[in-house]
Amino acid sequence: MRDRKLSLTVLITLILTVSQPIANLPPLFEASQVLAQTPADRKAEADRLLQQGNEQLQISQVQAALQSWQQALIIYREIKDRKGEGNTLVAQGVAYLFLGDNASAIASLEQGLVIARETNNQDLEKIAEESLQYAKNRSPRRVEADRLLAQGMEQHKISQFEAALQSFQQALIIYREIKDRVGEAATLGNLGLTYSYVGDYAKAIEYQQQALAITREIKDRQNEGLTLGNLGIAYSFLGDYSKAIEYYQQSLAIAREIKDRQNEGQILDNLGNAYSSLGDYSKVIEYYQQSLAIAREIKDRKGEGLTLGNLGIAYRKLGDYTKAIEYYQQSLAIAREFKDRNSEGAALGNLGLAYSYLGDYAKAIEYQQQSLAIAREIKNRLGEGQSLSNLGLVYQESGKLTEAETTLRTAIEVLESLREQLGKNDSYKVSIFEEQARTYRTLQQVLIAQNKTKEALEISERGRSRAFVELLTSRLSDKNIDQIPEKPTLSLLQQSAKQQNATLVEYSIIYDSFKIQGKQETQESELYIWVIKPTGEVTFRKADLKPLWQKENTTLDKLVTTSRNFIGATSTPFRGGIIPRENPDKSKAKQKFQQLHKLLIEPIADLLPKQETEKVIFIPQSSLFLVPFPALQDADGKYLIEKHTILTSPSIQVLDFTHKQKQRIGTKPIEGKDTLIVGNPTMPFLAPKIGETPQQLTPLPGAEQEAIAISKLLKAEPLIGKKATIATVVQRLPQARFVHLATHGLFDDIQGLNSGIALTPSGKDDGLLTASEILDLKLNAELVVLSACDTGRGRLTGDGVIGLSRSLISAGVPSVLVSLWSVPDTPTALLMTEFYQNLQKNPDKAQALRQAMLTTMKKSPNPVNWAAFTLIGEAE
Missing domain, CATH: 1.25.40.10 (Tetratricopeptide repeat domain)
Incomplete structure (x- = not known):
């Protein structure tokens, strides 16, 4: 060697x-x-x-x-x-x-x-x-591996992540074949970095850990330190900044031990970034200043320019815009010195943001236009989209609404073209959309300011569940090619309300920048609400969210969480532990649910149907996906489920697809021979957290009784205990028209596709049927009921909830019944039995669920016992 x-x-x-x-x-x-x-x-x-x-x-x-x-x-x-x-x-x-x-x-x-x-x-x-x-x-094989590795690096650099991953995987096969441990470690590290960028953090950490093991095995201290730093990057993407800082500190210690000044400076910069995310700006500036000193000492002008830009961002967040501009100008000078057009464009964009905060919109526009010109010159489509978004924001703030609208629409076209380049990879599209959501929100504000409420609805719909809609378009296509879905026009949205014969209610949470104690902070501003009646009539209303944080020291997200806590709702995420909650408090729960009712329902109450059998379909966003709409209470204490028949959907366009799926499957009476029922499998052993000893999930005797009772109703043979293996369930799923799974559910709020349903392990699997595995199936079920804990939860994104319900709809299911918290055993068994009894009399699933909730409410009044379930998709 x-x-x-x-x-x-x-x-x-x-x-x-x-x-x-x-x-x-x-x-x-x-x-x-x-x-x-x-x-x-x-x-x-x-x-x-x-x-x-x-x-x-x-x-x-x-x-x-x-x-x-x-x-x-x-x-x-x-x-x-x-x-x-x-x-x-x-x-x-x-x-x-x-x-x-x-x-x-x-x-x-x-x-x-x-x-x-x-x-x-x-x-x-x-x-x-x-x-x-x-x-x-x-050897020729090593040359080929090195070529693939370099190719992957180039592809990563220009954001062709899927192609980069393929290159790295091919390189990894060769390095392992020729037993090149150094090349193997290098490739694993690259794979880890790229998976971080596409949002698959579990794989990112897995590959970096493998790379770390090899660098330690071959005693390569330099690359051990670099890999520890890359692990810090992965945990930063996850938002686990304490863990990121821990890895950065280990990396820093090695860099100092081997006198690797350049990596020492980079790690100090990363530490500054981590503390910036935590809001600890005294440490941020301390680390950036140390990094800057090293860059100047070793004459690393590029590194100096990067750190100067970071210092500018830190001072901008502190509200010291003059100092921020000073650092941005220095960063800009270095970028121009090296003719680094990409960094020059970024520095100009930052200057534009700083001047907009100062209210100097003329300069802000000038700098953003220069940044845009560079992005277009060097064909940096991502930079072009970001520059257009920032320029549109400045136009909005300066009152130039026509220019803002035109610019933001162009920005959206550019950003959507980037998503199209990702092909069929759903997870990449979800990840990239998180960075693009702000532009859709800003355009909604611009349109509302011009009283273009219907156009704003189109943008609200266009700015949600895009990856999901593209996935469904591809799945429903007969051709094995990528299909670009139609943009959601007003007529399409109105048509959906007519098809569903329901009143659609779409929410959009709007954020604004506010100066708080001298610093510019982003906070919730307003809640936009559109109501589309079955006739096609569209009405816009809004609610003010500012009093939540200005007067009550809370947010909409916290309000949703506390309302659930006060009824005693708990959740068991896949990553382990019970989510903390308050002790159940009936009076406080009522107060919180009434407050949510005031924000979400009161502004539109006069527009909702008067007949309680008429359907209302809520289209939530962000934390509103966790709202138990049936449990919201009006000023008189009456629950919303008592007045209306309720469903939910991630977007109106998704409703259009579930309708098409229902047409493909058709409708048949619920019969035993078409039904798959699972109850209380022999529970698997699962590790609550990475590195912990696996523990067996507790048995659910109530789920077993529930499955037996439903089986008698439907005249079907249930899979109980040892019979409910993953192999058996997966084999029967494609043929079943009705599926009922009564077992444990676990959700992963970081990697939504790891959320799963517990089944009996068969020796070749861990006993968990995950959302990722369901996504690969093709199902023909008219209805899937996940009578388990937290099956409606997962990773909350701009694209909706990434979890079990999304995977089931993508696999072809038009109606999915899922839960929003850890449901209690006995009341759930009663609710489900009532649901199927009602369904046998009337094929309207939403009506059957409403009646089952009302019946269960009489025996178990606390909403925790009856309000957890939500029907997503088709009612009939």
């Missing part, structure tokens, strides 16, 4: 740090920096290009580095500077090694070696010899 020292020092360091500067570059680069000091104009230009190539290599821009060096080489040859020519040729050779281009690497290195010997440059000669030896000894 000693003959591969150069590769390990340079190639793998680069690979493990896709988004970070490279530390400990070999003497080649140090030598080139020393040589770039003479004053002659042409030589100075060549030396600048050589240095620029070094800087580009440090941030993984290998192709750009090669272009810089090729320009430098032309000048060095023109002025007959043999030392500069030699340095550049060897630099090119090493870069070609990164790219897996062995032939070009050897050609360039051989020329560089001749010049190194001629000029008696021993350091350069040594590097050229080692590089050549490595290049000539590389």
